[in-house]
Amino acid sequence: MDRGSNSIESVVNTVVFTLFPTIIEALVVTAIFFKLGTPWIAITTLATVIAPITSCPVRSSSLIYSYLPNHSLSSPDSRSAVDILINYETVKMFGMEQEEASTYAALQKAYQDIYIWFRLTRNAISLGQDAIKSIGLGSAMVLAAIGAAHGNLTPGDFVLINAYAAQLFGPLFSLGSTYRTLTQAATDLEKCVNLLTEPITVQDDANAKPFEVEEEALVEKRVGDVRFENVSFKYHGTERGSSGGLRNISFHVAPGRMVAFVGASGAGKSTIIRLLLRFYDVDSGSVFIDGENVRNYSQESLRKQIGVVAQDTILFNRSLRFNISYGKPDACDAEIYDAARSAALGDFVDSLPLKLDTIVGERGVRLSGGERQRVGCARCLIKAPAIVLLDEASSSLDTQTEREMQANLREVCKNRTTIVIAHRLSTIMMADEIIVLGTDGAEEGLGTVVERGSHAELIRQKGSYAEMWDLQTSFDNGELSEASEVKDSKK
Numbered sequence: 340m341d342r343g344s345n346s347i348e349s350v351v352n353t354v355v356f357t358l359f360p361t362i363i364e365a366l367v368v369t370a371i372f373f374k375l376g377t378p379w380i381a382i383t384t385l386a387t388v389i390a391p392i393t394s395c396p397v398r399s400s401s402l403i404y405s406y407l408p409n410h411s412l413s414s415p416d417s418r419s420a421v422d423i424l425i426n427y428e429t430v431k432m433f434g435m436e437q438e439e440a441s442t443y444a445a446l447q448k449a450y451q452d453i454y455i456w457f458r459l460t461r462n463a464i465s466l467g468q469d470a471i472k473s474i475g476l477g478s479a480m481v482l483a484a485i486g487a488a489h490g491n492l493t494p495g496d497f498v499l500i501n502a503y504a505a506q507l508f509g510p511l512f513s514l515g516s517t518y519r520t521l522t523q524a525a526t527d528l529e530k531c532v533n534l535l536t537e538p539i540t541v542q543d544d545a546n547a548k549p550f551e552v553e554e555e556a557l558v559e560k561r562v563g564d565v566r567f568e569n570v571s572f573k574y575h576g577t578e579r580g581s582s583g584g585l586r587n588i589s590f591h592v593a594p595g596r597m598v599a600f601v602g603a604s605g606a607g608k609s610t611i612i613r614l615l616l617r618f619y620d621v622d623s624g625s626v627f628i629d630g631e632n633v634r635n636y637s638q639e640s641l642r643k644q645i646g647v648v649a650q651d652t653i654l655f656n657r658s659l660r661f662n663i664s665y666g667k668p669d670a671c672d673a674e675i676y677d678a679a680r681s682a683a684l685g686d687f688v689d690s691l692p693l694k695l696d697t698i699v700g701e702r703g704v705r706l707s708g709g710e711r712q713r714v715g716c717a718r719c720l721i722k723a724p725a726i727v728l729l730d731e732a733s734s735s736l737d738t739q740t741e742r743e744m745q746a747n748l749r750e751v752c753k754n755r756t757t758i759v760i761a762h763r764l765s766t767i768m769m770a771d772e773i774i775v776l777g778t779d780g781a782e783e784g785l786g787t788v789v790e791r792g793s794h795a796e797l798i799r800q801k802g803s804y805a806e807m808w809d810l811q812t813s814f815d816n817g818e819l820s821e822a823s824e825v826k827d828s829k830k
């Protein structure tokens with residue numbers, strides 16, 4: 340928005356304070372020269388003023404660039420450079436350093452070529468423009484001098500013409516760059532207008548109310564009731580076309596209870612979380628929190644009461660303190676340490692020389708995947724939300740740390756409604772209800788409920804959950820026995 344208001348200011352400044360006065364001044368000076376009985380000087384002056392004004396669009400850099408094929412005004416390599424640097428581990432893992440260096444060099448070369456061409460063209464046009472101005476001014480002076488020599492003009496008239504012309508040509512010299520500012524500002528303005536007219540997919544209702552939770556009600560498990568009723572949703576209007584979503588999903592999580600979602604990749608587990616956070620509105624059916632349709636809550640208040648620990652926790656390139664207290668910016672150090680300890684991060688923080696002041700790097704690259712995930716968990720815990728959503732929240736942790744974090748999470752989440760998504764079934768065995776999502780038989784690959792029940796019930800049903808459980812436990816046992824065999828053979 341800042342850029343938008345700057346653009347408006349630039350356009351107004353350029354038109355009101357430069358372009359408009361220059362044209363008016365040129366007309367006035369021309370009229371004065373006519374009045375002085377020097378029409379040739381008037382015509383020369385007017386032509387000299389008009390020539391640079393009309394050549395301004397050509398001189399404007401954006402116009403010159405628009406004539407060039409496949410090039411943009413901004414440095415073409417900046418995005419690629421950031422991309423390569425962020426993915427430096429992938430580049431190294433695939434031994435692509437040479438290829439990436441060549442691609443970068445080629446982009447840099449293309450940018451240099453176009454920039455040199457641009458400078459040459461611009462300078463040539465500037466030269467022509469300045470030549471017109473100088474010849475015009477010179478001619479006007481020569482004509483005035485001849486007029487004064489023949490007695491048609493007085494020496495005072497000569498001085499007057501000189502003064503007017505000098506005053507007039509001053510702003511003309513800056514008109515080229517001013518025009519460029521004008522076109523750039525107009526382009527920025529257009530982008531801003533496009534952004535502002537972009538339709539907002541999820542909007543707060545005019546009478547939207549805040550979703551507020553009192554600590555007492557939370558402890559007494561009176562808030563945080565989540566209900567999905569016959570919810571169907573399809574992703575629309577993406578580059579890939581519409582693909583994926585949910586069909587006819589219903590479930591209920593009473594305050595303080597835990598429901599877990601498991602199932603095939605792409606079955607729509609994370610979509611449930613996105614709908615609850617109201618990143619999208621459902622196509623049909625309803626989502627209720629504490630008996631109120633989520634559409635009736637303001638999005639901001641809703642999201643303030645929901646804490647999410649995601650599979651990929653992206654961190655800010657700031658300190659651990661900043662990243663953990665992001666969930667509660669006014670948290671004191673004691674609260675931050677408590678949250679860190681509950682997320683099994685206490686020993687790690689203590690082992691760092693700078694403790695909470697340690698900078699985590701771009702997107703948290705200086706931390707391991709598991710440490711990032713635990714920071715994400717601490718961030719959620721410090722927020723103390725009414726509803727906790729754990730989307731593969733411990734997938735990057737080793738078994739020991741995962742158990743420790745699970746135990747802490749259970750303690751911290753004991754009064755809070757918790758929705759968990761997990762692939763590792765051992766982490767959700769204790770959930771009050773486990774819902775298995777699948778795309779079997781659903782049209783267009785939409786996710787639907789395949790099975791539901793407690794862990795024990797689902798094992799007894801001997802359906803797809805029992806199959807997944809058998810597979811995971813036999814894999815774990817197999818791995819263990821294989822590992823002990825290898826160990827034994829080494830003895």
Ligand SMILES: Nc1ncnc2c1ncn2[C@@H]1O[C@H](COP(=O)(O)OP(=O)(O)OP(=O)(O)O)[C@@H](O)[C@H]1O
Nearest residue numbers: 574577582583584603604605606607608609610611
């Ligand atoms: N923004 C989007 N636009 C279009 N389709 C999407 C979008 N996000 C997800 N999908 C599609 O919707 C389906 C469900 O996605 P979702 O992320 O909910 O799956 P999931 O069950 O959580 O998968 P995973 O276990 O792999 O994380 C997938 O087919 C996915 O490709």
